[in-house]
Amino acid sequence: MRILLVEDDLPLAETLAEGITDQLYTVDIATDGILAWDYLQAIEYDLLLLDVMLPHIDGITLCKQLRSQNYQMPVLMITARDTVSDKIMGLDAGADDYVIKPIDLGELFARIRALLRRGSMSLPPILRWYQLELDPSTYEVKYAHKLIHLTPKEYCILELLLRNGRRVLSRHVIIDHIWSIEDSPEEHTIKVHIRSLRQKLKINGAPENLIETVHGIGYRLGER
Missing domain, CATH: 1.10.10.10 (Winged helix-like DNA-binding domain superfamily/Winged helix DNA-binding domain)
Known part of the structure; x- marks a missing residue:
């Protein structure tokens, strides 16, 4: 399973990528919305882990752009803002789930597993x-x-x-x-x-x- 992590805080991105890689996923890192868009056009990803606040193209805009182009992979938003209105905005843009900073790795892994299972409902658990x-x-x-x-x-x-x-x-x-x-x-x-x-x-x-x-x-x- 291949995941694109879009996060402009490079130390945080590297920490998250290391943890996700330990779960036997393949991870690419993009530090801004434009680079993420380039990666998504070139490579087929199973899940997008997307920060809301990004340089050039923010996460909400990028998510809307992906859905308008019929990209179907699950999108898990990362945000420091946990208000109901912020969550509604992200979900309306096409995100499937949210994780709030500071990120608990156990919760993050569980949400990734749940989204990947949801995207592979035709496959048996084993x-x-x-x-x-x-x-x-x-x-x-x-x-x-x-x-x-x-x-x-x-x-x-x-x-x-x-x-x-x-x-x-x-x-x-x-x-x-x-x-x-x-x-x-x-x-x-x-x-x-x-x-x-x-x-x-x-x-x-x-x-x-x-x-x-x-x-x-x-x-x-x-x-x-």
């Missing part, structure tokens, strides 16, 4: 593919009920594959969903992670073709 199970609420992965220990990137790649099933994902698409703009790796890195992920799945009884390579295109989950 993602399954034959005997493979991934629980996004606990970050646990099991095959045939045996727990598999994955690195954060391996977990994120597997979750992305599970959310897409038989759809083929290119290495470029995987990078776009899992790595931030500042931390984008070479495509060869994806091969390394996929190889390690396959080995860990195989050790726990999964078939070799559980993750298929579609040569020249990318990867997808295999059929049994």
Whole structure:
């Protein structure tokens, strides 16, 4: 899951991004409304974490602009103003929820999870593919009920594959969903992670073709 954090207070943005990354989300930071708009046009995000007070384009205006252009991702507003009228203004602009500064990280993570669940109502709480199970609420992965220990990137790649099933994902698409703009790796890195992920799945009884390579295109989950 990829989140765009729009916050002009850079120390706060970096603190929030670090905490959100620890929850196994990919985070990009934009420090003003214009940069945020550029990012949103170039990259598909699963959630927008949007400060109200921003340089150039404020959060309310940016939210209205997004909704007028039919952007559907959930928007979680960040504001230091907690009056009813301020909340109404943000919700009327198209925001889905509010979090008030100073931000409690536990509350923030809970609101992010709730909004992402709401945006994926067609998906079951636990993602399954034959005997493979991934629980996004606990970050646990099991095959045939045996727990598999994955690195954060391996977990994120597997979750992305599970959310897409038989759809083929290119290495470029995987990078776009899992790595931030500042931390984008070479495509060869994806091969390394996929190889390690396959080995860990195989050790726990999964078939070799559980993750298929579609040569020249990318990867997808295999059929049994």
